[in-house]
Amino acid sequence: MADDLFKALADSTRRTILDELAERSGQTLFEICARLSMRHGLGISRQAVSQHLAVLEAAGLVETRREGRYKFHDLNTAPLRRIAERWLVPDTPDPEDSTP
Amino acid sequence: MADDLFKALADSTRRTILDELAERSGQTLFEICARLSMRHGLGISRQAVSQHLAVLEAAGLVETRREGRYKFHDLNTAPLRRIAERWLVPDTPDPEDSTP
DNA sequence: AGGATAGGCAAGTACTCACTTGCCTATCAA
DNA sequence: TTGATAGGCAAGTGAGTACTTGCCTATCCT
Numbered sequence: 610m611a612d613d614l615f616k617a618l619a620d621s622t623r624r625t626i627l628d629e630l631a632e633r634s635g636q637t638l639f640e641i642c643a644r645l646s647m648r649h650g651l652g653i654s655r656q657a658v659s660q661h662l663a664v665l666e667a668a669g670l671v672e673t674r675r676e677g678r679y680k681f682h683d684l685n686t687a688p689l690r691r692i693a694e695r696w697l698v699p700d701t702p703d704p705e706d707s708t709p
Numbered sequence: 710m711a712d713d714l715f716k717a718l719a720d721s722t723r724r725t726i727l728d729e730l731a732e733r734s735g736q737t738l739f740e741i742c743a744r745l746s747m748r749h750g751l752g753i754s755r756q757a758v759s760q761h762l763a764v765l766e767a768a769g770l771v772e773t774r775r776e777g778r779y780k781f782h783d784l785n786t787a788p789l790r791r792i793a794e795r796w797l798v799p800d801t802p803d804p805e806d807s808t809p
Numbered sequence: 810a811g812g813a814t815a816g817g818c819a820a821g822t823a824c825t826c827a828c829t830t831g832c833c834t835a836t837c838a839a
Numbered sequence: 840t841t842g843a844t845a846g847g848c849a850a851g852t853g854a855g856t857a858c859t860t861g862c863c864t865a866t867c868c869t
Binding site for chain 2: 611612615616618619621624627628631684686689690692693695696697
């Protein structure tokens with residue numbers, strides 16, 4: 610659960626994708642590919658970006674909506690808010706990692 | 710720089726170590742090993758924990774102080790606070806990942 | 810000094826993961 | 840229908856990494 614979130618954030622390309630979606634929400638796969646290439650100089654295939662988006666969606670950081678042949682991607686920052694709270698608040702720890 | 714931070718958080722054992730240090734700061738390597746085994750059921754070698762602590766220290770999440778033959782580890786939550794801010798604030802993005 | 814404790818260094822192994830390659834499906838426009 | 844566009848599925852490859860094993864250094868106590 611939380612493991613998916615942190616693993617998703619561990620890759621720099623995925624973090625750049627989050628940057629792009631934070632700036633302009635609702636982009637399609639091809640739009641994201643173009644902007645990664647143009648603005649960030651990332652020579653990366655469409656399939657690679659698609660796989661990154663799947664990871665981000667599994668982590669709950671990206672939500673998608675389909676319209677016709679287009680699939681729009683939206684950023685969801687809710688999971689990010691709980692990251693810092695885990696170690697800042699000396700509360701009962703999340704039993705997430707106790708039994709991997 | 711920020712890459713070290715996210716990579717450090719990507720491992721569940723390291724996150725559990727942060728949990729332990731959040732609960733009791735200033736533990737030694739052997740104390741951390743014992744608590745990981747006792748309270749979390751993690752059968753992990755001392756060297757593995759030592760390597761994890763090195764990763765956490767490189768990420769700025771753990772600071773160490775040496776006293777005699779003991780090395781105490783303290784949690785530093787400062788880097789965590791800036792994680793959520795990156796995508797919550799629609800500001801000029803950190804140019805960190807532009808040129809990997 | 811000698812043993813015990815706390816920690817460090819380095820090479821090897823096994824596994825994960827990012828990325829590519831190749832092909833396939835679905836929607837829209839002519 | 841035909842072609843073009845947007846996206847998906849799956850196997851293979853190469854690099855990174857978590858962990859082990861073995862040995863070494865430093866500090867403390869008797």
